[in-house]
Amino acid sequence: xxEKLKEQVFVANLELVQQGLVTLTWGNVSGIDRDKxxxxxxxxxxxxxxxxxxxxxxxxxxxNVIEGDYNPSTDTATHLLLYRQFKDIGGITHTxxxxxxxxxxxxxxxxxxxxxxxxxxxxxxxxTRPLTSVEVEEDYEVNTAKVILDRFxxxxxxxxxxxxVAGHGPFTWGSNARKSVENAVALEAVAQMALxxxxxxxxxxxxxxYVLEKHYQRKHGPGAYYGQKKA
Amino acid sequence: xxEKLKEQVFVANLELVQQGLVTLTWGNVSGIDRDKxxxxxxxxxxxxxxxxxxxxxxxxxxxNVIEGDYNPSTDTATHLLLYRQFKDIGGITHTxxxxxxxxxxxxxxxxxxxxxxxxxxxxxxxxTRPLTSVEVEEDYEVNTAKVILDRFxxxxxxxxxxxxVAGHGPFTWGSNARKSVENAVALEAVAQMALxxxxxxxxxxxxxxYVLEKHYQRKHGPGAYYGQKKA
Amino acid sequence: xxEKLKEQVFVANLELVQQGLVTLTWGNVSGIDRDKxxxxxxxxxxxxxxxxxxxxxxxxxxxNVIEGDYNPSTDTATHLLLYRQFKDIGGITHTxxxxxxxxxxxxxxxxxxxxxxxxxxxxxxxxTRPLTSVEVEEDYEVNTAKVILDRFxxxxxxxxxxxxVAGHGPFTWGSNARKSVENAVALEAVAQMALxxxxxxxxxxxxxxYVLEKHYQRKHGPGAYYGQKKA
Amino acid sequence: xxEKLKEQVFVANLELVQQGLVTLTWGNVSGIDRDKxxxxxxxxxxxxxxxxxxxxxxxxxxxNVIEGDYNPSTDTATHLLLYRQFKDIGGITHTxxxxxxxxxxxxxxxxxxxxxxxxxxxxxxxxTRPLTSVEVEEDYEVNTAKVILDRFxxxxxxxxxxxxVAGHGPFTWGSNARKSVENAVALEAVAQMALxxxxxxxxxxxxxxYVLEKHYQRKHGPGAYYGQKKA
Numbered sequence: 001x002x003e004k005l006k007e008q009v010f011v012a013n014l015e016l017v018q019q020g021l022v023t024l025t026w027g028n029v030s031g032i033d034r035d036k037x038x039x040x041x042x043x044x045x046x047x048x049x050x051x052x053x054x055x056x057x058x059x060x061x062x063x064n065v066i067e068g069d070y071n072p073s074t075d076t077a078t079h080l081l082l083y084r085q086f087k088d089i090g091g092i093t094h095t096x097x098x099x100x101x102x103x104x105x106x107x108x109x110x111x112x113x114x115x116x117x118x119x120x121x122x123x124x125x126x127x128t129r130p131l132t133s134v135e136v137e138e139d140y141e142v143n144t145a146k147v148i149l150d151r152f153x154x155x156x157x158x159x160x161x162x163x164x165v166a167g168h169g170p171f172t173w174g175s176n177a178r179k180s181v182e183n184a185v186a187l188e189a190v191a192q193m194a195l196x197x198x199x200x201x202x203x204x205x206x207x208x209x210y211v212l213e214k215h216y217q218r219k220h221g222p223g224a225y226y227g228q229k230k231a
Numbered sequence: 232x233x234e235k236l237k238e239q240v241f242v243a244n245l246e247l248v249q250q251g252l253v254t255l256t257w258g259n260v261s262g263i264d265r266d267k268x269x270x271x272x273x274x275x276x277x278x279x280x281x282x283x284x285x286x287x288x289x290x291x292x293x294x295n296v297i298e299g300d301y302n303p304s305t306d307t308a309t310h311l312l313l314y315r316q317f318k319d320i321g322g323i324t325h326t327x328x329x330x331x332x333x334x335x336x337x338x339x340x341x342x343x344x345x346x347x348x349x350x351x352x353x354x355x356x357x358x359t360r361p362l363t364s365v366e367v368e369e370d371y372e373v374n375t376a377k378v379i380l381d382r383f384x385x386x387x388x389x390x391x392x393x394x395x396v397a398g399h400g401p402f403t404w405g406s407n408a409r410k411s412v413e414n415a416v417a418l419e420a421v422a423q424m425a426l427x428x429x430x431x432x433x434x435x436x437x438x439x440x441y442v443l444e445k446h447y448q449r450k451h452g453p454g455a456y457y458g459q460k461k462a
Numbered sequence: 463x464x465e466k467l468k469e470q471v472f473v474a475n476l477e478l479v480q481q482g483l484v485t486l487t488w489g490n491v492s493g494i495d496r497d498k499x500x501x502x503x504x505x506x507x508x509x510x511x512x513x514x515x516x517x518x519x520x521x522x523x524x525x526n527v528i529e530g531d532y533n534p535s536t537d538t539a540t541h542l543l544l545y546r547q548f549k550d551i552g553g554i555t556h557t558x559x560x561x562x563x564x565x566x567x568x569x570x571x572x573x574x575x576x577x578x579x580x581x582x583x584x585x586x587x588x589x590t591r592p593l594t595s596v597e598v599e600e601d602y603e604v605n606t607a608k609v610i611l612d613r614f615x616x617x618x619x620x621x622x623x624x625x626x627v628a629g630h631g632p633f634t635w636g637s638n639a640r641k642s643v644e645n646a647v648a649l650e651a652v653a654q655m656a657l658x659x660x661x662x663x664x665x666x667x668x669x670x671x672y673v674l675e676k677h678y679q680r681k682h683g684p685g686a687y688y689g690q691k692k693a
Numbered sequence: 694x695x696e697k698l699k700e701q702v703f704v705a706n707l708e709l710v711q712q713g714l715v716t717l718t719w720g721n722v723s724g725i726d727r728d729k730x731x732x733x734x735x736x737x738x739x740x741x742x743x744x745x746x747x748x749x750x751x752x753x754x755x756x757n758v759i760e761g762d763y764n765p766s767t768d769t770a771t772h773l774l775l776y777r778q779f780k781d782i783g784g785i786t787h788t789x790x791x792x793x794x795x796x797x798x799x800x801x802x803x804x805x806x807x808x809x810x811x812x813x814x815x816x817x818x819x820x821t822r823p824l825t826s827v828e829v830e831e832d833y834e835v836n837t838a839k840v841i842l843d844r845f846x847x848x849x850x851x852x853x854x855x856x857x858v859a860g861h862g863p864f865t866w867g868s869n870a871r872k873s874v875e876n877a878v879a880l881e882a883v884a885q886m887a888l889x890x891x892x893x894x895x896x897x898x899x900x901x902x903y904v905l906e907k908h909y910q911r912k913h914g915p916g917a918y919y920g921q922k923k924a
Contacts, residue, residue, distance in 0.1 A: 023647060023648070023651045024644060024647055024648065026578065026581075043690065044688055044689050044690065045688055045689030045690060046689075046690065070690055071687075071689070071690055074680060074687060074688050096578045096651075098651065098654055098655055098658065099658060101576060101578060101655050102655055102658030102659050102661075102662055103662060104576065105575040105576040105655060105656075105659040105666060106575075106658075106659045106660075106662035106663035106666045107663065107666070107667075108662055108663055113336040113337075113398070114332060114335065114336040114398045114399060114400070115398065115399045115400070116257065116327045116332060116400065119257075130670060130673075131670075131673065133670070133672045136670075136672050136673055136676050137672070137676075140676055140680075167575070167576045167577060167669045167670065167673060168576060168577045168673075169576070169577070169578065182255060185254060185255055186254070186255065189254045189327075189329065192329055193329055193332050193333055193336060194336075195658060195661060195662060196329065196330060196333030196337075196426060197333050197336040197337045198337075198662075199333075199426060199430065199661065200333055200334060200337035200339055200426060200429075201337035201338065201339055204336060204337050204338070205338075207398045208361060208362075208364070208367075208398065210364045210367050210368070211361075211362065211367055211398060211399075214367050214368075214371055218305060218371075225302070225305060226275055226276055226305050227275050227276030227277075227302070228274065228275065228276060228277065228301055228302055344798040344799075344860070345794060345797065345798040345860045345861060345862070346860065346861045346862070347719070347789045347794060347862065350719075413717060416716060416717055417716070417717065420716045420789075420791065423791055424791055424794050424795055424798060425798075427791065427792060427795030427799075427888060428795050428798040428799045429799075430795075430888060430892065431795055431796060431799035431801055431888060431891075432799035432800065432801055435798060435799050435800070436800075438860045439823060439824075439826070439829075439860065441826045441829050441830070442823075442824065442829055442860060442861075445829050445830075445833055449767065449833075456764075456767060457737055457738055457767050458737050458738030458739075458764070459736065459737065459738060459739065459763055459764055485878060485879070485882045486875060486878055486879065488809070488812075505921065506919055506920050506921065507919055507920030507921060508920075508921065532921055533918075533920070533921055536911060536918060536919050558809045558882075560882065560885055560886055560889065561889060563807060563809060563886050564886055564889030564890050564892075564893055565893060566807065567806040567807040567886060567887075567890040567897060568806075568889075568890045568891075568893035568894035568897045569894065569897070569898075570893050570894055592901060592904075593901075593904065595901070595903045598901075598903050598904055598907050599903070599907075602907055602911075629806070629807045629808065629900045629901065629904060630807060630808045630904075631807070631808070631809065657889060657892060657893060660893075661892065
């Protein structure tokens with residue numbers, strides 16, 4: 001079942017490696033079939049160069065393994081709650097890419113300093129509050145999603161498809177698995193650029209709001225003219 | 232038509248990838264045929280590993296698509312105005328290479344700290360003013376070229392073949408598409424070196440003007456003796 | 463003799479190269495056969511791309527060469543004393559990977575700023591005191607192990623499988639040669655992240671102790687649920 | 694003539710590329726045959742991937758081209774004067790590797806912060822004074838060597854096989870072309886590590902002199918025991 005989605009999630013996981021965002025086995029990508037209410041996710045702690053599409057694990061939205069010979073990623077519960085609350089997304093990526101992690105560990109949002117950022121994220125990339133001791137003990141992975149959802153109470157996940165979990169690292173999402181990987185790549189790049197920007201100029205200012213608006217809309221808005229028209 | 236130029240522009244775009252200056256589909260290279268008054272440019276948002284020479288788009292200097300199945304780069308209007316005003320240039324490259332973007336986002340010019348810089352750029356690499364709200368709304372891509380032209384009112388584009396658009400990133404140019412890519416590579420390298428230089432020594436001084444003169448002239452001046460004599 | 467261990471140590475040394483942790487011939491990996499009381503280690507100063515499994519040197523715990531045509535690594539005596547005192551470890555890796563060396567040279571421990579760190583090291587990665595002049599002259603390599611052992615007087619080497627020798631660089635270990643390389647890879651990554659974290663936020667705080675506990679235990683504790691169950 | 698030396702110099706130039714020290718055509722390696730009083734050097738401004746051993750240029754110690762179809766590197770005069778004054782060296786490498794250039798541009802020597810440095814350079818890597826305006830105009834490349842020689846008035850080039858030319862970049866040397874490239878690789882690595890070291894700890898101290906002595910001597914001294922005995 002879900003062979004096509006398994007293939008897509010498998011390819012998206014490998015793309016993560018090819019883009020240089022993976023150290024050892026850190027990181028995972030999932031995709032959802034909204035009709036069937038099934039999520040396909042990378043197995044936990046398996047080396048990327050040994051993986052095959054058939055290793056992908058199929059779970060339902062409660063986290064029960066429906067198909068697959070492996071344990072799903074330990075972060076599965078985080079993915080599932082995000083899928084339940086962010087209704088429009090089709091794929092989620094979690095990485096420990098270095099510059100995004102630096103901001104997560106520094107517990108600082110990534111300011112929007114330029115159009116590279118604006119092309120992908122409509123404003124700063126937010127950082128969550130830390131989990132409490134009780135939240136960690138009770139249900140760590142579910143509560144990791146909860147602090148993300150808390151942070152997005154007043155944010156639109158479709159225009160800000162990324163978050164930094166404090167002391168941990170980034171989660172990104174998109175309309176499918178591949179798009180969530182693209183956002184993870186963009187996030188790492190803008191994090192690196194943001195760090196360098198403040199090293200050059202500690203008083204660097206954020207991008208003018210009208211340029212943010214322009215860049216985001218020319219790529220993602222109703223009158224978008226970046227890229228090729230869909231056939 | 233313009234098969235040779237299309238091939239050159241195609242190869243120059245791939246060179247950008249091979250040099251590590253491209254993330255995702257960010258960046259584009261164009262070339263001009265001054266006799267025919269045609270510009271060849273990369274299509275917008277197409278993956279580099281799927282491109283072929285025939286994907287290159289031919290436009291006239293007003294931006295009308297003359298040949299090609301794809302939309303040209305969204306930055307086409309910026310390229311065209313630069314070609315109209317900088318009469319000697321034959322190729323233009325736009326990237327989001329990380330260290331050049333850091334300076335563009337910090338809105339700081341890149342000082343000439345050494346001979347690596349002097350071999351390519353005759354003095355600091357300038358940064359534009361930000362566009363106004365009206366300029367963004369009216370005609371964003373054309374006005375991006377206008378702020379570049381404003382900045383070059385007293386500068387020679389032939390000896391300073393690069394600029395940083397504030398809050399955006401670098402444009403470089405040269406006598407043809409390949410040369411504009413070479414300048415993009417040099418720019419990224421000198422941007423990285425300049426950042427490190429000031430991290431080591433916050434009071435680092437600019438290169439003595441007579442060394443700048445010597446290095447620039449031995450490579451580009453009338454008595455240049457760097458490289459091989461043209462047959 | 464020990465053909466399997468020689469193969470494992472050989473592969474682990476090459477893995478060090480593939481992971482980008484090696485410059486020139488810097489770095490070495492060893493493995494121990496506890497039953498036979500033999501250690502297999504990389505030969506000294508041999509280029510990685512010329513090595514074969516048969517080049518690995520077999521020594522006893524006193525450092526006598528038992529088998530092999532090459533001199534063992536100059537760091538052999540350091541490895542041997544660590545094997546004698548850290549009874550549970552099966553492999554040791556020494557590198558000059560750049561960010562780990564930066565902390566060793568700065569003589570600063572690597573704080574645990576996030577879960578990437580907590581997944582591998584249960585608390586800060588410690589730094590030794592410098593060796594005294596007498597220790598260097600008397601028996602440099604043995605005393606390098608001694609300052610490591612001094613530093614671990616109150617630390618468990620199994621939960622903190624890494625150390626920075628002041629002014630020198632990192633040693634990591636694990637249950638076998640491959641695992642010690644994995645810890646060297648993780649160490650370099652967390653060192654790079656830690657440097658960036660403090661650059662973004664000079665007041666960055668260490669990870670909450672309950673998150674450290676959670677992450678370390680879910681991967682290494684008795685109820686670990688990261689990765690796949692052993693068959 | 695000198696076919697073997699041409700092959701060695703060619704291979705050493707390519708090694709420079711493989712080690713990631715070259716951007717565009719920046720950098721050059723030469724080697725000397727002391728008996729024949731001939732120097733073999735890379736041609737000027739030729740792309741590395743188009744070079745063949747036969748492209749190497751043979752010059753005498755006065756800089757006359759003895760054999761070869763290309764112009765020799767513009768830096769040839771600098772190499773030649775160094776060969777004349779540093780009697781024991783057999784190869785010279787000049788690069789614009791980024792971190793070494795950062796220190797050269799910052800006009801700061803590279804302190805010896807650790808054993809990685811001590812294994813290759815016996816003390817700080819020195820930086821020259823800037824050339825005067827007259828020196829640049831009179832004979833730029835020869836005078837580049839002269840400021841290096843001035844700086845080495847009280848230094849032994851055999852134990853400090855590297856220098857940073859202020860506002861320019863590094864020159865390294867060794868017993869042959871390949872060894873000079875190795876020192877260029879080591880120099881770039883220790884420059885990167887030194888920058889990071891001071892970023893972590895602005896009060897970082899230099900390596901204890903007795904450790905510097907030990908590491909340098911165990912690799913290069915009369916009783917050296919690093920590496921394999923020569924047959």
